[in-house]
Amino acid sequence: xxxxxxxxxxxxxxxxxxxxxxxxxxxxxxxxxxxxxxxxxxxxxxxxxxxxxxxxxxxxxxxxxxxxxxxxxxxxxxxxxxxxxxxxxxxxxxxxxxxxxxxxxxxxxxxxxxxxxxxxxxxxxxxxxxxxxxxxxxxxxxxxxxxxxxxxxx
Numbered sequence: 296x297x298x299x300x301x302x303x304x305x306x307x308x309x310x311x312x313x314x315x316x317x318x319x320x321x322x323x324x325x326x327x328x329x330x331x332x333x334x335x336x337x338x339x340x341x342x343x344x345x346x347x348x349x350x351x352x353x354x355x356x357x358x359x360x361x362x363x364x365x366x367x368x369x370x371x372x373x374x375x376x377x378x379x380x381x382x383x384x385x386x387x388x389x390x391x392x393x394x395x396x397x398x399x400x401x402x403x404x405x406x407x408x409x410x411x412x413x414x415x416x417x418x419x420x421x422x423x424x425x426x427x428x429x430x431x432x433x434x435x436x437x438x439x440x441x442x443x444x445x446x447x448x449x
Contacts, residue, residue, distance in 0.1 A: 349374075372421075
């Protein structure tokens with residue numbers, strides 16, 4: 296599975312709001328600048344998140360966006376599913392966006408992709424905005440671990 300830019304940007308903004316939860320609103324301009332997101336695109340995303348009930352906005356010079364719920368109540372899985380629609384790596388293991396394949400009955404790697412879907416869904420559904428905000432960013436040492444260095448395409 297690959298996260299869309301829209302999901303990426305939504306999560307960036309939501310995590311910042313989780314980090315600032317209880318400290319007042321954050322302007323769209325500050326959210327865009329702090330997270331390196333085009334402001335116009337972020338405005339569209341924030342309206343969608345507002346319609347979903349995850350954020351609220353306050354008008355005026357000192358206004359901006361706030362989380363509408365506690366950061367523990369919104370999960371990464373909810374956000375990604377809402378924006379991207381699926382967490383499955385391929386259509387033949389998706390529940391909501393299932394795509395039939397002529398090889399399903401004989402496919403030997405479909406089971407692995409199903410396990411990838413299940414693991415990804417569980418992990419994202421168990422990861423709240425609060426947990427994301429409390430976590431540390433991944434380091435390049437972790438990303439480029441020698442354990443996976445031979446795995447082109449990771």
